[in-house]
Amino acid sequence: MTDKTVKVSIRNLYKIFGEDPAAALAEVKSGTSKPELLDRTNHVLGLNDINVDMNEGEITVIMGLSGSGKSTLIRHLNRLIEPTAGEVLVNDEDILSWKDTRLRQLRRETMSMVFQKFALLPHRTVLENAAMPLATRGVAQEARAAEARKWLERVGLSGQDDQYPHQLSGGMQQRVGIARALASNSDIMLMDEAFSALDPLIRTDMQDLLLELQSELHKTIIFITHDLDEALKLADHLVILKDGAVVQQGEPQAILLNPTDPYIEEFVADINRARVLRVRSIMTPAVPAGEIAGEVAPGDNLESVIARAGGDVAQTFRVVRDGKTLGYLGMPDIMRALVPRRSSGASAA
Amino acid sequence: MATYDGLFDTLGLRDWCDGGASDGPMSMADLMAKAQGGDKAGDTSLRDLPFPSLDALHDACAAIPQSRDLTKGLETGFLGIRDALRIVVDPLTQPLSWALESMLHLMTDTPWWIMVPVLMLITWAVSRSWKIVGFVALVIAGLAFVDHYEVAMQTLAIIFVCAFICVLIGVPIGIAMSRSDRLQNIVTPILDMLQTLPPFVYLIPLIFLFSVTEPKLYGIAVILYAIVPVVRLTNLGIRLVDPDVIEAADAFGMTRRQKLFGVQIPLALPNIMAGVNQTIMMSLAMVVIASMVSAPGLGILVLRGIRNLELGTGLVAGLGIVVLAIALDRVTKASLARIDASQAQR
Incomplete structure (x- = not known):
């Protein structure tokens, strides 16, 4: 991320709709929740x-x-x-x-x-x-x-x-x-x-x-x-x-793989993970023991890799870009990635 | 002895009442009562209890004025400021007189064989429809055939001038109203009043203010009456412009001016034109009433029909007004439809 310049940046932005936003802002900063604020002061917490x-x-x-x-x-x-x-x-x-x-x-x-x-x-x-x-x-x-x-x-x-x-x-x-x-x-x-x-x-x-x-x-x-x-x-x-x-x-792939909140977990539950997740997000650097079945690009989605494997769950692929090996990907990794993750708090156990 | 004597006695205002007593002129009712000689005051039952109006209170306490003093006060008050008002209003409205006079001249003195083609050309320019041009020609020819050409032209001349001034003043007022809620709150009741006040009521103070021979007298009456719809619909039209489009204009950095002339007015145009149509129709209605204060045109003939019980004259002139109204309405509606078609929003 270091080589990218930030073009637009939003810092500590609050928006409150209502008659006296300044007073409501103080309340929000002291920890009043959105429904509570609406109930008590009739102000809507927008952002x-x-x-x-x-x-x-x-x-x-x-x-x-x-x-x-x-x-x-x-x-x-x-x-x-x-x-x-x-x-x-x-x-x-x-x-x-x-x-x-x-x-x-x-x-x-x-x-x-x-x-x-x-x-x-x-x-x-x-x-x-x-x-x-x-x-x-x-x-x-x-x-x-x-x-x-x-x-x-x-x-x-x-x-x-x-x-x-x-x-x-x-x-x-x-x-x-x-x-x-x-x-x-x-x-x-x-x-x-x-x-x-x-x-x-x-x-x-x-x-x-x-x-x-x-x-x-x-x-x-x-x-x-x-x-x-x-x-x-x-x-x-x-x-x-x-x-x-x-x-x-x-990064969207990271959010999909590691949801930090039950809300997001619920959100991503209905997604076709095989089509959205890419090889680069789940590949591992460790060289696997087994035989290498073929090469895949880091940008390929998992669906295409599964198609390549023809359903064989034991295969392993090498991830290659411009002739350089970036990592390896085994079918078990793919299978694991297809199961929706619990948010990091819940999956700790 | 009057009904409310007791009230003033208990309030201890008797001295004040009698002190202010001055024998005003007697009202007709007083005179009648005196003539009958009956003094029924003492035995009024609750059934006959009069409302504590100014007149009833005056009977009990002479210091309280009668109702007729109110109307009289208004009159003297108006007459008092009349001269000052004239100094301001007279020069301000003089151009209206000139405009009306020259337009009347122009439209009645130009030979008919020039005037009629010119009117048809104008119709073509705004409506772009041969059907409507033909209809207008038919209307004018019909009126001319029964020798109502000149009066019809006079009526049209007054409408053209007044409607033009209404648009000239009304559209900017409507735009200003659409941009400020405060102004809208101030102007709306005035428009309501202008719209509900019986047209005859404008005429009364105007007669006092100007001489009856001046064209601006009826010009002002027509404008006051007819300006309402164009102001209202301009305001409404601009307020109804799609807020999404306005937001887009803002998002691309348009100035207020660019937004007004490039977006708001063009998009409000169908509504503004509907207002112009209404304004023209209302000036036609008022021009007939204004014939009572010497506005020339078809209205004069209608008025003659009423005054002299000349049934035929009145009916023919009345029907003349109807066909003129239909012609004006068709022409303005056609131009409205033309604007609508160019920006139909599905």
Whole structure:
């Protein structure tokens, strides 16, 4: 983790909704719980002491169920919502101290956003929508149309320039939304449940599109979702929120293998582990006694390894990348990994 | 002896009452009672107990004013500030008189064979529908055929000027209201009052304020009455703009100005246009009533029909107003539909 620069950092962030957040904040800091606070003072605890670092060029996924505060959290990053207390650092600068003009510059040039309900301008064409961030910045008509057309093409929407958003399907509308965010040429992209309103097949397409774009553009993406499969597919860093607080964060494979909380355990119980877990997460450095049946890549998922073994539970594989042996993987390790783990507290025995 | 004598006696206010006594003019009721000669005061039963109104209390205590003093006070008060008010309001509203006069001139003095094509051209420009252009031509031709062309043009001229000024003033007020809840709370009761006050009531103070020969007298009455819908619907339209779209505009760093002209007004346009349609219809309604204070046009003929019991004149003019109203409504609705179609939101 040492070679990665932190792009966005959230420090001790609190958000309380109600008439007198300052007084409620003192109560929360002294240990009042969310339901208790609501009961006694009629204040809603939105976010409770959030600390997250988001690395440059990575996809940070913030996952939680409805009401967990994930949409509130992402809106703090560009200050669509003001926090009650805490710091938001972008490139090591505290954006909460910024005045309107500086903040507007951040929103125009450093951060772009993709929305769950697309939020395109219904009275503008697809091209004008994609060019909207540039128009806002005052870029000349010709230049912004060219830039917008380039990104529309990149997301697979060429030739639809003069359509209006309502003439497109949901998936296509969200492609316009992504093209709009990309056209602003910002380093940071905020995606608020960007694919949640789409049907499953289109959603998979869009996820693939995002990963493809990311492998090329290396933006810092903060992605919000309530769908664990989506989170595991996209995340470099996964943050799980519950009732406005971070329950666990880290590398998604690590969370899957070592849940620290019964809540997360329950959450990951229904996951197809064979398809999500990768060889690199469970391989061992120790050279096994038996015969090596073949070579696998560290990025392969367990399902493909099981398929390779043809169901034989005694085989062992060597994990190889670029001709270098990284470790070994035996079928028993795979079998063990497929059984959902108890949270670390419970499995100690 | 009056009913509430005892009340003032027990309160010990008798001296104050008698001290302030001045014999005001007698009311008709007093006169009638005196003429009948009966003094029934002493034997009022509980059934006949009068409400302690100003008049009833005045009977018992002369220092309390009568109800008619209230209306009289209002009148003298208004007359008192009238001159000061005129100094401010007169020059302020003078352009309205000019606008109305020149528009009336323009529309009645231009030969019909220029005016009618121009009106049809305007209809085409806003509605883009041959059907509606044809309908408008038919309406004007019909009115002209029964020699109501000039009065119809006068009515239209007044509506054009007044509706235009309503939009000019009303849309900015509506925008301001949509941006401040406080302003909305202040303006809404005023709009409610303008809408519920019987139209004749505006006319009374206006007659005192301006001379009846000035066009601005009816101009102001029409504008006050017709401005309400465009203000209301502009406010509503902007408040109803999808908050998700507004959030997107914020997230991409739009300034308030960019947001207003690039997002809010365009998206509120269907509602604003519905307000303009209502404003035009209401100015037509008011222009008829305003004929009582010398507004020219079809209303004058209706008024003549009522005053002189000329049934035919009144009916023809009345029907003329109806077809004019239908034509105006169709044209504005068509332009509204055109805006709606360009941004239908499924």
